[in-house]
Amino acid sequence: MxxxxxxxxxxxxxxxxPLWLxxxxxVVLRESAHDPGESKVPEVLLVQRADNGxxxxxxxxxxxxxxxAVGCRREVLEETGIEARVTRLAGIATTDPMVYPNGDxxxxxxxxxxxxxxxxxAHVADDENLNVQWCAVDALPEDCPPKHRRAIEWALDKSPAPKFVI
Incomplete structure (x- = not known):
C-alpha cells in the first residue's frame, strides 16, 4: 500500500x-501437519519486505x-490475502527508530x-512485499528481526496477560 x-x-x-505513530x-498462527499421522506444528505467516528483503x-x-484489532486484520488481508481472527493482545512495545529510503x-x-x-x-497482495509464506515457528528465516521473533514468542505464550518491556 x-x-x-x-x-x-x-x-x-x-x-x-521524526513521527511517533x-x-x-x-502474529497469524495455524497448525499444520505435512504428513498424515504427523503431529501438528504451529506455523506463522511471514512476509518478505520489498524495501529490505x-x-x-x-x-x-x-x-x-x-x-x-480492526487495523491489524486489515493489514493482514491487504498484505497477504489471508482472513484472520484476532484472538488476543500479545503485547505492546516500541519499534526501533526507522529511516525510510526517502529520508522520512x-x-x-x-x-x-x-x-x-x-x-x-497466502499471496503477495500489495507492493510492500516480495513474497508471503507460512513458516514453522521453530524454523524462522535467519533474517527475521529480533523484535519480530519476540512478538512471535509473546503470541505463543499462553499466559493471559499481554507482554511489555520494563
Whole structure:
C-alpha cells in the first residue's frame, strides 16, 4: 500500500522530521501437519519486505480513529490475502527508530496481536512485499528481526496477560 494519505499531509508540514505513530504487528498462527499421522506444528505467516528483503510479520500503521484489532486484520488481508481472527493482545512495545529510503523518519508504538488463520491462500497482495509464506515457528528465516521473533514468542505464550518491556 502507498503511504497513508494522512501521513502524506503531515509530511508536507514537517518534512522528514521524526513521527511517533501507532502501529500494529500481526502474529497469524495455524497448525499444520505435512504428513498424515504427523503431529501438528504451529506455523506463522511471514512476509518478505520489498524495501529490505527481510522476512517479517505483517504490520502497518493505524489510520486515524481506527480500532487497533480492526487495523491489524486489515493489514493482514491487504498484505497477504489471508482472513484472520484476532484472538488476543500479545503485547505492546516500541519499534526501533526507522529511516525510510526517502529520508522520512518514524518510530512506532507497536501493538502486537495474536491471530488465528480463518481462510485464504497466502499471496503477495500489495507492493510492500516480495513474497508471503507460512513458516514453522521453530524454523524462522535467519533474517527475521529480533523484535519480530519476540512478538512471535509473546503470541505463543499462553499466559493471559499481554507482554511489555520494563
Amino acid at each position: 502507498p503511504i497513508p494519505e494522512f501521513i502524506v499531509e503531515l509530511r508536507k508540514k514537517i518534512g522528514t522530521d 501507532p502501529g500494529v504487528k500481526a 527481510k522476512w517479517t510479520l505483517p504490520a502497518g500503521i493505524l489510520e486515524p480513529g481506527e480500532e487497533p 523518519r518514524a518510530q512506532y508504538l507497536d501493538i502486537i496481536f495474536g491471530l488465528e488463520y480463518v481462510s485464504g491462500e
